[in-house]
Amino acid sequence: MTFTVDVRGSLSPPTIAYVYPFGLAYFDYQCSRYNLVGQEGDVDSEDEKEQLSESDIVIDVKYIKSLEAKDWKEQDHYRVLGIPNLRVKASTKDVKKAYKYMVLKCHPDKSQGNTKVDEEAFTCIQKAYEQLCVIDGKRAYDSIDPNFDNEVPNVTEHNKQNFYKVFGPVIERNAQWSINKNVPMLGSDSDEIDYVNDFYNFWYDFKSWREYSYLDEEERDKADCKEERRYLDKLNKQERVRRKKEEMTRMRQIVDNCYACDPRIKAFNEDRKKRKLEAKLAKQEAYRQEQEALRLQKEEEERIRKEEEEKRIQQEKEKAEAEKKERQKQNKLLKGERKKVRDFVKNNKYFCKNEDNVVKAMENMEILLQGLAIDDLKQLNSLNESVNEFSKLYNSFMSSHLEAQETKTKENLIKAKQSQEQHKDQSISSDKFSPQDIAILVKAVKIYPPGTVNRWNTIADYLNQHSAVCKSYVSKDIIQKVKNLQSKEGDDLKTKVNEQAFNNFEKSQKQRIDGVVAGGGISSKDTMNSALIDTSDAANDKKKKLPWSAEEQKLLEEGLKKFPQSVGPQRWDEIAKLVGSRSKKDCMRRYKDLVEQIKAKKAKQ
Incomplete structure (x- = not known):
C-alpha cells in the first residue's frame, strides 16, 4: 500500500x-x-x-x-x-x-x-x-524442485554388483511422488519372492501426484478476454501432459533398469528354472521307471509264455512219443495176432475144399487181416484150439468183409459214373464253340491278358459280340474252354483251327484262280502270280483310306469323351457308330496316331 x-x-x-x-x-x-x-x-x-x-x-x-x-x-x-x-x-x-x-x-x-x-x-x-x-x-x-535428482541409473555390471547402494536411494527419493502413502522400498537379499513381486507390481503401477503447472509459460491472468484465457489454458494443459508423459517414462525406465539389475530376480529365475528342471527330470525319471516296469512286465510275460509254450511242446512231444510207443505196441500186438491167425489158417489149408481156390482164399485172408481189429483177431486166436469154432467165426468175418467190399465197390462205380456224366456235360457245353469262335477266343485271350478287371466276363462279352454262331457265352464256358485249349487236347484243337483256317484260305484262292483260268486261258503259274498280285494290290488299296475330315475328327473327339474306357469292349463300336463313315479299326488307328503325334511334340519341347 x-x-x-x-x-x-x-x-x-x-x-x-x-x-x-x-x-x-x-x-x-x-x-x-x-x-x-x-x-x-x-x-x-x-x-x-x-x-x-x-x-x-x-x-x-x-x-x-x-x-x-x-x-x-x-x-x-x-x-x-x-x-x-x-x-x-x-x-x-x-x-x-x-x-x-x-x-x-x-x-x-x-x-x-x-x-x-x-x-x-x-x-x-x-x-x-x-x-x-x-x-x-x-x-x-x-x-519441479531444482534440487531433486531425476537421474535414471543404467543397466551396467557395476550397478548390478552395487544394486542396493545404487537403486535404494533412487527408489526412496522417488517414493515422495506417490499418491499412495504405503510405498514399498527396495528391501534386501533376504526378501521373499512375494515381497519382491508386490514391490514391482506397485512400482509398475506407480501413481504420481507430480505435476508441472509451475512451469506454465503462458499466464492466463494477463489474457484480455475469456477466449484468450481458454486458449492459454489449452496450451498450458498440452505442455503439462507432455511433461507428465516424460515423467512416467522416466519412472518406468527406473523400474525396468531396477528389475534388470535385481539379483533377487536372477536368483528367483534360476531357482524357478532349477525347480522346473527338477520337475522335468522327475517326470522323465517317472516315465523311465514306468517304461522300465512295462519292459520288465513284458519280458516276464514273454518268459512265462515261452515257458508255457516249451511246456506245451514238451507235453505234445511226450504225448506223441507215448502215442507212438502205444501205436508201435499195438502194431506189434496186431502183427503177432495176425501171424497167429495167418499160421492157423495156413495150417488148415485156408479152409478150402478145392485147391484151385487157395490163391483166392489167400488174397481174401490178407485183405481180411488188414481190415480186422485187434479185438477180433484176439477173439479168433482164442478159438484156435477148436477148428470148427475158429472156422465158423473166420467165415463169418470173411463174408461180412466181402459184403462191405462189394458195397464200397458199387458206391465207387456210382461216383465214377456221375463224374463221367458231369464231364460229358462239360464237354457238351464246350462243343458249342465253333472253329471261328475258338479263333475269336484265342484273340480275346491275347487282347485281355491276366490282370484285366473282370477278365472272363469281358472275354465272354467280346465273344458274344463278334461270334456269328452263338451269342450266349458266359464266363464259366470261357474258363472251361481255355482250360481245354491249354491241355494236350487243346493244343490239338489249336492246330486243327490253324489248319482249317489255312485250308479255307487255300480253297478260296484256288477257286479264284480257276475262275481266272476259265475266263482268259492264262497259265496256272501266271494266274497264281497275278492272283497273288491282285490280292496284295487289293489289300494295299484297302489300307489306303481317305484322310480324316474336320467333321470326322470332331465326331471322333466327341465319341472319346462320350464313351470312356469304363464302357468296356463296346467302346470302339459305339465310337464307330457315332462317326458313321469310319470303321472300328479306323477309329482305333486314328486314336493311336494322334497319341503318337502328341508324344512326339512333347519330346521336341
Whole structure:
C-alpha cells in the first residue's frame, strides 16, 4: 500500500514512502485469502505436524539480498524462507513458522542488524511464502524442485554388483511422488519372492501426484478476454501432459533398469528354472521307471509264455512219443495176432475144399487181416484150439468183409459214373464253340491278358459280340474252354483251327484262280502270280483310306469323351457308330496316331 503526502506552504517538498503490511492481522488476512485458516485457527491436514524450531531456520542474507522480485519464479523458495534442508518434507505449519520468523528478522522497517533487507528482497520472501503456504502451490513447486535428482541409473555390471547402494536411494527419493502413502522400498537379499513381486507390481503401477503447472509459460491472468484465457489454458494443459508423459517414462525406465539389475530376480529365475528342471527330470525319471516296469512286465510275460509254450511242446512231444510207443505196441500186438491167425489158417489149408481156390482164399485172408481189429483177431486166436469154432467165426468175418467190399465197390462205380456224366456235360457245353469262335477266343485271350478287371466276363462279352454262331457265352464256358485249349487236347484243337483256317484260305484262292483260268486261258503259274498280285494290290488299296475330315475328327473327339474306357469292349463300336463313315479299326488307328503325334511334340519341347 502506498500513501502520498502533499505538504503546501512552508513545508519541505513531498516524498514518497512505502509502507509494508506486517503483523498478525495481515498474516490472518493472507491465510484466509488462500483458505488456510478459519475463524478459529489452522485447517491443515490432521496428519501434518510441526517439525521446525527457530534454531533450524537458516537466514542466508547474502542470497536474499541478491534476489530480484521479477525473477521470483527461478528462486529457491525454501532457501528464501530459511528451510533449505526440509524442502518437500516441510509441512504448511513449518512454512508459516519460517515465514513469521523471516518477517521478524528481515522486515525493512522492523528488523535491525545484518538480517535487514530491502523492499525488493522482502517481496521475494512474500512470493516464496505465497507459493508454499498453499498445498497446491507447494506441490506445484515441489514437482519441479531444482534440487531433486531425476537421474535414471543404467543397466551396467557395476550397478548390478552395487544394486542396493545404487537403486535404494533412487527408489526412496522417488517414493515422495506417490499418491499412495504405503510405498514399498527396495528391501534386501533376504526378501521373499512375494515381497519382491508386490514391490514391482506397485512400482509398475506407480501413481504420481507430480505435476508441472509451475512451469506454465503462458499466464492466463494477463489474457484480455475469456477466449484468450481458454486458449492459454489449452496450451498450458498440452505442455503439462507432455511433461507428465516424460515423467512416467522416466519412472518406468527406473523400474525396468531396477528389475534388470535385481539379483533377487536372477536368483528367483534360476531357482524357478532349477525347480522346473527338477520337475522335468522327475517326470522323465517317472516315465523311465514306468517304461522300465512295462519292459520288465513284458519280458516276464514273454518268459512265462515261452515257458508255457516249451511246456506245451514238451507235453505234445511226450504225448506223441507215448502215442507212438502205444501205436508201435499195438502194431506189434496186431502183427503177432495176425501171424497167429495167418499160421492157423495156413495150417488148415485156408479152409478150402478145392485147391484151385487157395490163391483166392489167400488174397481174401490178407485183405481180411488188414481190415480186422485187434479185438477180433484176439477173439479168433482164442478159438484156435477148436477148428470148427475158429472156422465158423473166420467165415463169418470173411463174408461180412466181402459184403462191405462189394458195397464200397458199387458206391465207387456210382461216383465214377456221375463224374463221367458231369464231364460229358462239360464237354457238351464246350462243343458249342465253333472253329471261328475258338479263333475269336484265342484273340480275346491275347487282347485281355491276366490282370484285366473282370477278365472272363469281358472275354465272354467280346465273344458274344463278334461270334456269328452263338451269342450266349458266359464266363464259366470261357474258363472251361481255355482250360481245354491249354491241355494236350487243346493244343490239338489249336492246330486243327490253324489248319482249317489255312485250308479255307487255300480253297478260296484256288477257286479264284480257276475262275481266272476259265475266263482268259492264262497259265496256272501266271494266274497264281497275278492272283497273288491282285490280292496284295487289293489289300494295299484297302489300307489306303481317305484322310480324316474336320467333321470326322470332331465326331471322333466327341465319341472319346462320350464313351470312356469304363464302357468296356463296346467302346470302339459305339465310337464307330457315332462317326458313321469310319470303321472300328479306323477309329482305333486314328486314336493311336494322334497319341503318337502328341508324344512326339512333347519330346521336341
